[in-house]
Amino acid sequence: MTDPSARPLRLSTADAGFEAAFAARLHWSEETDAQVEQAVTGILDAVRRRGDEAVLEYTRRFDALQADSMAALQLAPAELKAAFDSLAAPRREALQAAAARIRSYHEAQKRAGGESWSYREPDGTLLGQKVTPLDRVGIYVPGGKAAYPSSVLMNAIPAQVAGVGEIVMVVPTPRGEKNPLVLAAAHVAGVSRVFTIGGAQAVAALAYGTATVPRVDKITGPGNAYVASAKRRVFGQVGIDMIAGPSEILVLADGSTPADWVAMDLFSQAEHDELAQSILLCPDAAYIDRVQAEIDRLLPEMPRREIIAKSLNGRGALILTRDMAEACAISNRIAPEHLEIASAEPQRWEPLLRHAGAIFLGGYTSESLGDYCAGPNHVLPTSSTARFSSPLGVYDFQKRSSLIEVSEAGAQRLGRIAAELARGEGLQAHARAAEMRLKKP
Template identity: 85%
Template sequence: MSLTAAPVRLSTQSSDFEARFAARLHWSAETDSAIEQRVADILADVQQRGDAAVMAYTARFDGLTVDTLQQLELTQAELKAAFDSLPAAQRDALESAARRVRSYHEAQKRASGESWSYRDEDGTLLGQKVTPLDRVGIYVPGGKAAYPSSVLMNAIPAHVAGVAEIIMVVPTPRGEKNPLVLAAAYVAGVTRAFTIGGAQAVAALAYGTATVPKVDKITGPGNAYVASAKKRVFGTVGIDMIAGPSEILVLADGSTPADWVAMDLFSQAEHDELAQSILLCPDAAYIAAVQAAIDRLLPTMPRAAIIAKSLNDRGALILTRDMEEACAISNRIAPEHLEVSSREPHRWEPLLRHAGAIFLGAYTSESLGDYCAGPNHVLPTSGTARFSSPLGVYDFQKRSSLIEVSAAGAQTLGTIAAELAYGEGLQAHARAAELRLTNVPPMRASP
């Protein structure tokens, strides 16, 4: 039986639009309770037994049995050998993508990641000191597919930020190492790399073992076990975000070839069955043309079954009154990837407030952002773009406030601080400020 993909057709002018729209958007991020319990057990085991537990779970889940965990560490020579073994075209593409990603994140660092300070009128210095994290862990998926682009997007901004050690973990089921992933680690400047994955890899990075060093933050996507583990270790280490299924929203005015838009919808649908692809457009004839393109192109896709399942279960083609309404609905969705596929993308961009990444113009396919445009492809999902940002240099830095109060400044600030401290009933706070005054007053009782 041939596969068909029929994303739900909605119109904002229909009386039942709101209910059907909400039902299509709904996705529960709740993790299965059995997964949660299994992850909790794995984390506790790794925290207690370290290397031995990591080796046991790697043998069970990835089919790799070793005598010591050091056997699962990739050397820099292996990473370089993987790079050297690639066809010239792949080496060139990897290095070109890395250059663009590095260039973008270096600009990001210059714009927002530098220390600063100033002195006020009495000579008091105030400022902010920006310093990199010491050591970070990056998780690179390696089960159903290999993701060298994820290596670049996680390791390069950490490197640009000045992180001293970047520890990569990547599962290699049955010992199958992807040369592109290893080569990407070489190009991106990964310090150490281990062929371990799952909740046990997250636990090893968070708690440290005899072989795997403890990190300060863990970034990178993974399956439900990885997401659950990252949630549980947050607080012991930092994490970037909890990623949900991939999403694309195409905001179109009908001027882009329908085949292009259909393929853009496929580009996210092929990730997995839970991925979401939505088209917003005020032109009913164009929406019909996109559906016809979907019907024609789907049989040519190697991952047609996954695409069909995703579009049938979570896809939508939505007819809007106009482009302004399409922009308003886009803001409600707050998509991970937002393509503005129109003749005048810069006319609509000011109306768009919530999106992980905005792709302007018909020639800007989302896939270019995934691989080589430069901005990071680790983006907030499931509507979290309302309050979250793409992964960037700032995720690998921390900020310390700088305060140097002059003798003159202490006279003014000390009086203010003492007054507020007495009001809060904290006499030691008040007295610490008052002792620096030229004329030290007697200590007061708090009200």
């Protein structure tokens, strides 16, 4: 069997047909397959009606995991600790180092804006905001094609830093195969309870609650099309972080970073799945040629080369721009999940970039460092949603309540204003409730 080849689409912004070709390459349908939607509807309804019984049924069907009770699918804390202890020392130390960096970053995030505040006006009226953590959250950790201990850390640690009372983790274990590193990460991150269930049925169990799985207030974490569809449908019953699409990387290169580094950075997203998108924007045609040559040279070495090739051939692009400023403008149109500035002067271009999930500055800052251990969260907006949404963080696990304490003197002033506006809206009870606090002349 011959190795696959990867030929990302070559484009130039100077070409007459650039806009149409560019739009076609970027296009990603947000519509999930009708069969997925239909299947998810049935699963959610069954779990809502039948609870644990339905979860067990779907776990047997989809994960080929035979269990007679939900108790058999809940992992004891001792099993998580045993998984941690079983790791080789270098891997155990790496896990702890990554967790410490992620915790440190999210603690700084909390200090910067996650505290309650209030102030008093001269008449004694108090106004403010009370910030409180959610009581219970559910984190979904993928467990099908690959294991993702990093997702455990990135979802659980900011929730713990925020002060969430209970963190419930669900992770599919097809055919009962448990990944020790995932379980060890749950131990390190302080996860409260772990159930070895996945798919739409796991989302339903978290959203509605069953006799065994507690109902949560919010569900975070990525998954496949069934998980994304289920999260979309249960939103309103519970909060969700985002609807995640395929992974993306955009590299802005000025030609100063070794071409093999950039080629491997493009691979780092392409290896996730065939629908992942890897794009290079560069004003140097000769450099783009070198990157393609490195793609050709390095691809046969990659264990996931078939996935990488399908991703690059189907959704990848190497785009020649007029200059770096134009590359930045195109980047803002794409609003990528991961944005690397592979430049000798990253600080020069960063101010021009407005929309990205995470920005990686300079040739030494590979996107993979952000995925695992730099500290900022790797749960990022995809499919151009970085135009209006943000990375997962402490603020996703907190809610804000307004504080209002009106003094007697304040009620005299505010009551007249409220009564006037309430009568203008035709809401007499509102007006009278305010006026009853007014002093009689």
